[in-house]
Amino acid sequence: MNHSMGHPSRTGRIALTTLAVLVSLAFLLPVLWLLASTFRSSTETFADSGSLNWHVLWPRNFTLHNLATTWDSGFARNLTNSVVVSAVTVVFGIGISALAAFALAVIEFPGRKIVFGLVVLSFLVPFEAIAIPLARTFTDWHLTASIPALVLPGLGNGLAVFTLRQFFLGVPGELAEAARVDGAGWPRIFSRIYLPLARPALIGTGLILFLFQWQAYLWPILVTSDDQDDVAPVSIAKTFNAFSTDYGRVFAETAVLAVIPAIILLALQRYFVASVASTGSKN
Structure with missing residues (x-):
């Protein structure tokens, strides 16, 4: 042989x-x-x-002239805006996504499959297709030119909900049933059983939410008008003009914008891979 x-x-x-x-x-x-x-x-x-x-x-x-120019141009302020918007989105987005995913995976209620279908449909439709009508709605609500205007669309991320739901489906249902028999309510079951087990999926979800906001360009343009409120990608785009462009500054700003998520992804890649793998654990 x-x-x-x-x-x-x-x-x-x-x-x-x-x-x-x-x-x-x-x-x-x-x-x-x-x-x-x-x-x-x-x-x-x-x-x-x-x-x-x-x-x-x-x-x-x-x-180091390009980096000095980047600092002097006020790019640090725009980068800070991106950090704040992304951080707020991750904190609140994880909570909202986890609650929605728990309900769709564990709690039986009428129309659950329909709701889940709408969640899947939401991340299959390109955000650009709904950005303009959504921006008009925000204008009517007087929510433009503010941090909430930049954060709110990122909170309802269908892919984040889908990822967490698939992970929660892989948790043995007997754990929730035993807790229910002992008199635990859904909030306690969620916080004491499912959340502690979902650490890799929660980190993966946070990365999804972070990247969605970090690279956002169209939406911030639609809802902000003041240069001081711009996020980093918009600030870089405004560096270009019809007559002359400081390409050295553009390269420096783009490098800074790319290095930050690269470091985060490298540090947390094993959690992200685990969360993606868990999406196929159960139908």
């Missing part, structure tokens, strides 16, 4: 590893170019972008 059957050969492993490294570099190349462009002048950036050489990824002359 050939014991090597079913096991990749050494040559095969080397080939697959090499392919994985090349694919990774292909995805990383634009990111590395962006990071390198943060530390060089706009003239040098475009001078080296026409050909593939070492200086595409390594500046000829390092400079």
